[in-house]
Amino acid sequence: MLKIQCARSKKMERGPHFYFQFSFILLSMFGLHLTVEADYLELSCRYEYGNYSTNSTFESNLKLLLDSLSYNTATTGFYNTTVGEGLHRIYGQALCRGDASSTACEGCVSNASQEIMKLCTAEDALIWYELCQVRYSFQDFFSKMVYTGKYPDSDYQEKLASDPALFYTYLMYQMKNISNEAAYVNTTQMFATGKINKSVSQTIYGLVQCTRDMSDKDCYSCLDSALADLRACCYTWKGGTVVSRTCNVRYELYRFFNGSTTSTLSYPASTGDKWKKGMVGLVIGILGLLLAVLAGSCTLYFNRRKANQDLERSPRALLNDLTNPVGVEITEEGNLVSSEELSFMDLATLKAATDDFSSSNKIGQGGFGTVYKGLLSDGKEVAVKRLSRKSWQGLEEFKNEVILIAKLQHRNLVRLLGCSIEGDEKLLVYEFMPNKSLDMYIFDLDKRAQLDWCTYVSIIDGIARGLVYLHEDSRLRIIHRDLKPSNVLLDHEMVAKISDFGMARIFCENQSSANTRRVVGTYGYMAPEYAMGGLFSVKSDVFSFGVILLEIISRKRSSRFYLTEHAQTLLAYAWKLWTQGRELELVDPSLAKSGSTAEIVRCIHIGLLCVQEDPGDRPTMSEIPAFSVGRLVQELNQSSATNLSVNQMTISSILPR
Structure with missing residues (x-):
């Protein structure tokens, strides 16, 4: 992400x-x-x-x-x-x-x-x-629309003097019009600019553009997502920019582009506007005056309420909430929750622990920041994630991590020990994992030989137990949404611990699925219903678990598999071998030497069950028993859910990102 x-x-x-x-x-x-x-x-x-x-x-x-x-x-x-x-x-x-x-x-x-x-x-x-x-x-991304919005940072900042809600109305009217023009009218350039006069003294200039390998629908969809992010970050400011892989949008209160505008717009007067103008002529009447005052008061009240709700989601408001040591009080929907469990640390302590974030202490690089090894004054080793100073989505990740991990305690989840917020610095402090992440042992030619099948079984079992806790046993029902080998860390005893909850979502007790317009995660591990339609559920994590299982067995990276001659995806290749009775060809030779053939085949079976195209056909994590017991196939076959049969599987072919 x-x-x-x-x-x-x-x-x-x-x-x-x-x-x-x-x-x-x-x-x-x-x-x-x-x-x-x-x-x-x-x-x-x-x-x-x-x-x-x-x-x-x-x-x-x-x-x-x-x-x-x-x-x-x-x-x-x-x-x-x-x-x-x-x-x-x-x-x-x-x-x-x-x-x-x-x-x-x-x-x-x-x-x-x-x-x-x-x-x-x-x-x-x-x-x-x-x-x-x-x-x-290294992979073919041409003509593929995956929205990944970014708001480039700048040092010059000024908020709107007044009425951001009205400003937003004019801004979005213009930006949606020129988005339509770029996607469906100017299809050769997929580029449009425009201006609209909000008042005599204030003109809003806008620009939108897509990469020209996009279809008109994908272009508009990308721009629509970017405009949603533009509201999230910037509409109370005098200018804003959102860039993504396949599109970008920008607005300013000055002419920032070259050439003439492709659209000059005027906001249409609504019936309500005409009514307000008519009321001006009735101000001499007592009743008219009272109605005008009442209407104005209501409008002001709702506008201020709307502006305050939007401000609550702005970076500054989030930081204000997060720095309150009494409790972090933000959920995905803006509800309040307490988090007295979390320890706040000062920046100076973490700078000293990491030697001022020295490159020699760098142990990882994620989508939202860098991870450093740190040594606290009491001798305790920690991992310090330093989120990007510029990152708004990083702040969203910070919020998620603080809310979720501080409340989740399980042997197979990485523990969040504390956090720090000072100025632009946003830091998360975790327990230190000396053996780093699972992907190093699966895909690194030197390290893969260090683990035998028994150790992998223990790791698989740990991931499964962690997911069961998240989905069914924790105080909150959590969907991880970005489960992959690099987000599975290993402690000194090679115990697997799920990490990185920046993309996670909280579900209500009776909620089974949700939909989002912004698909986040990593292709190759994303379930088809999520990658294509934004629909996610506990079965999305089950799909990711199945991919990891097949990667461990084959020692092949799902996101790179299409570069081979075997099949378009690792999943399609595994399914092809299974249907032909050649499933052992999937197994990495070095792994086959250290493990039981029957156990490995059972794990291939489970992996294929988990990656079925229809989420209803996949088992839940609680239906997958402990891998060390050796009763996997038997227990699954005895399940009343007949849709767990491999004979009914349909394997999707989702290209990796």
Whole structure:
């Protein structure tokens, strides 16, 4: 999952970022074009998919790819291509803002290509600039819409002076209109700009854009999600930007783009507006005056109430709540809960414990921040997650972690020991896991030989027990939504502990499923109903568990499997072997030597049951008995739920991200 951040702007004192943009517009008026881009807005290096080595084939192909992007994008403003073959193939794409000249476009893409090579060694990365974005990956992402909104940070900030609710009405009216124009009218460029006059002295300028490999529906869907995030972060501010992999939106109270606007809008007068104008003529009447006062009072009351509700979800309001030592009082729906169990730590203590967040103490990199090993003054080892200073979604993750893990105590869940919030710093302190994460032992060629089948059975059993607790036995019913090997940590005794609850959701006692417009998680582990429709439930976690089980047995990464010649997905390959009676071909040879064939086959059976396409056909975690007992197939076959039969399975083919 990726960070989300917020961009805001001042009208007069906008800082260097504004003057760069102003210079670009001014020079363009005289036929001149800037070729040097300002600092990048945001960088996403997805190290969970692996990183490449210096002087490797991947690096050589990447350099060729980025050179190709710099040269070819300038002509049309959008270009995607591939370099290399088979396992060494790299996919790349660049998009320039629709108002950028060819010279400015080429300069921006060239600069972005240099920066992404310098700052990132991940095999999947994306960098955003004011005028362009550049992306590369080991996997095919062309024409695939996965929304991952980000709000690039800025140092210049100013809130609206008054009436943010009315401002939001005008803003969304404009942004939805130009989104429709970009997606369904200007289908060649998928780019639109507009302006709308909120008042005589205030004009709102907007810009929307999609990558041109998107369908019109996917483009509009991406923009619609971005506008929802724009409300979440920025509508009480004088400017805001949201960027995603396949689209971006921005608004300001000054003209920040080049060229003429594609739409000049006027907000339509409603019947209510006409009625209000009519009331002006009746102010001399006592009754009319009383009605006007009453209507104005009601409107003011509801507007203020709405603004306060929105403010409660803003970063500053969340921080204010979270720093209250009496209790953290936020749930997913905004309800209040107490969390006196959580210990608040001061920043100085954690800086000392991590040697001021020294790179030598860095033990992990996640979507929302970096994890450091720390040593407290009492000699206790801890893991300190330092969330991105800019990240709004990171703040949402922080909130989730504080609310959930502080209340969950189980042998197979990572313990949250405390947190710290000072200024822009948001820190979470966990128990230290000396053996790091499960993915290292599954996929690392050297480490995989260190564990035998018996140890893996214990790890699988620990994950299952942790999920049963989350789904059925804890005080809160929790759906994890991002279960994968990198989120399963191992302590000194190799006990598995589920971690990273930033994407988790709380369910009511009688609630069985929920729907979201924003799909978060990791492809390859996401259930099809969630990846395609946003529907998630306890069965979503069951699907992820099944994928992990098949990955452990095969020692093959689900997110990279389509690069092989066997099948499009690991799940399809496993199902193919099972139906042909060749299931043992799925098993990694080194694992087969240390384990019972019957037990391994039973685990393949369970894994396939868990990854069935229809969530109703999957077992619940409580229906999966302890793996060490050796009664898996027998107990499942005796279940009254006949839909657990493997003969009725339909394996989905979801491409990895």
